[in-house]
Amino acid sequence: MASVTKDQVLAALADVLDPDSGQNVVDGGLISGVVVRDGNVGFALEVDPAQGAAKEPLRKACETAVERLSGVLSVTAVLTAERPAGGQPQGHAQGHGHAHDHGHAHGGQSQARAQQPDQLLPGVKSVIAIASGKGGVGKSTTAVNLATAMAAQNVRVGLLDCDIYGPSIPRMLNLSGQPEMVGERTLRPMANYGIKCMSIGFLVAEDTAMIWRGPMVMQALEQMMRDVDWGELDVLLCDLPPGTGDAQLTMAQRVPLTGAVIVSTPQDIALLDVTRGINMFQQVNVPIFGVVENMSYYVCPECGHRAELFHHGGARETALRLGVDFLGEIPLDLEIRTTSDSGRPIVVTRPESPHAESYRQIAAGLIDKATSAVSGAGRAQPRIVMM
Numbered sequence: 001m002a003s004v005t006k007d008q009v010l011a012a013l014a015d016v017l018d019p020d021s022g023q024n025v026v027d028g029g030l031i032s033g034v035v036v037r038d039g040n041v042g043f044a045l046e047v048d049p050a051q052g053a054a055k056e057p058l059r060k061a062c063e064t065a066v067e068r069l070s071g072v073l074s075v076t077a078v079l080t081a082e083r084p085a086g087g088q089p090q091g092h093a094q095g096h097g098h099a100h101d102h103g104h105a106h107g108g109q110s111q112a113r114a115q116q117p118d119q120l121l122p123g124v125k126s127v128i129a130i131a132s133g134k135g136g137v138g139k140s141t142t143a144v145n146l147a148t149a150m151a152a153q154n155v156r157v158g159l160l161d162c163d164i165y166g167p168s169i170p171r172m173l174n175l176s177g178q179p180e181m182v183g184e185r186t187l188r189p190m191a192n193y194g195i196k197c198m199s200i201g202f203l204v205a206e207d208t209a210m211i212w213r214g215p216m217v218m219q220a221l222e223q224m225m226r227d228v229d230w231g232e233l234d235v236l237l238c239d240l241p242p243g244t245g246d247a248q249l250t251m252a253q254r255v256p257l258t259g260a261v262i263v264s265t266p267q268d269i270a271l272l273d274v275t276r277g278i279n280m281f282q283q284v285n286v287p288i289f290g291v292v293e294n295m296s297y298y299v300c301p302e303c304g305h306r307a308e309l310f311h312h313g314g315a316r317e318t319a320l321r322l323g324v325d326f327l328g329e330i331p332l333d334l335e336i337r338t339t340s341d342s343g344r345p346i347v348v349t350r351p352e353s354p355h356a357e358s359y360r361q362i363a364a365g366l367i368d369k370a371t372s373a374v375s376g377a378g379r380a381q382p383r384i385v386m387m
Helices: 004-011 054-066 139-152 216-226 248-256 267-285 315-321 332-341 354-375
Strands: 032-035 041-049 074-081 124-131 155-160 189-191 193-197 233-238 258-264 288-293 324-327
Touching: 004 032, 004 041, 041 216, 054 074, 074 233, 074 248, 074 332, 124 139, 124 248, 124 267, 124 354, 139 155, 139 193, 139 233, 139 332, 139 354, 216 248, 233 267, 233 354, 248 267, 258 267, 258 315, 258 354, 267 288, 267 315, 288 315, 288 354, 324 354
Parallel strands: 041 074, 124 233, 124 258, 155 193, 155 233, 258 288, 288 324
Antiparallel strands: 032 041, 189 193
16 A cells, blocks of 8 residues: 655645635645654644634544545644734644643642643653753663663663654664554554653654644644553653753643653763753752763773763762752763664663663662652642743
């Protein structure tokens, strides 16, 4: 069966009329961000913020039109509400009848809305964000090896790739193909090395440029939680993109994060961003489990000489200064890089190595922290503090 094309998707959508304008949704400029990969289709329907909930039937009509095409395996249409010209940013993104919670401390927040985050991941005991203030510090490599280290300790673990623009987890876990459908709307996560995994990388080609606005990113993240059959997990690690943008705020506001881990390299410029990352999570009441210093030092495999190429100990000093735990240090080593790039994490391929032991120790500490946090009273509802 031939796979559907983007042109076929747009042609099908051109048959869907917007009852308010009388135009079809394509000519009316409502469709954006169309991605097609091996029968899996995704796109956004952009509407006026005032019409958000009222446009849900139109979103469903768009999905139905595309589902009728031969070769379509799944369709994900997200409803995004852009701010009107000259208006204030409203930041909503809606899909399947759900709206975002901005996380502000409004006194009249309903009980149903307060409980909404728990509905995203009902079978997951704890959710840990793996974050970094800047790119290039080896955060995804750290997340993958921590996940495999947890799985080796008989922990039921999942890994959610939250980087919509640059998903790398599928390659690092040696995963390819598309997730299976469970029923009409739910995806089964891919799995390898005892880890359940979901990534936008399973749904789009590896070289696809994801030109999506912030609300579309936020909705995609929610759907990778709500519309995925994660099952029962002890820990879900969330590999966040670098920085403090939409993805980080979405996870902090919409997901009951048990805690966050900040990954950094030792040099001063990276440590400045560590401080920003810690401050962001603290402002939304997410506990900081600690800091990991990656590429901490280099040991020559020939002579055993140790060199501190990027300085050393800066992450430990920063953690101490900010009053958070230092979780451990990982060396700069060619084997860690090559095993990650080939989809064979060093914790799996070289479990006897000192590097694998470092990951296992950090993972064990995180398991203890997550267990203690979950057995406690839990964290307060997220609250944005404007500085």
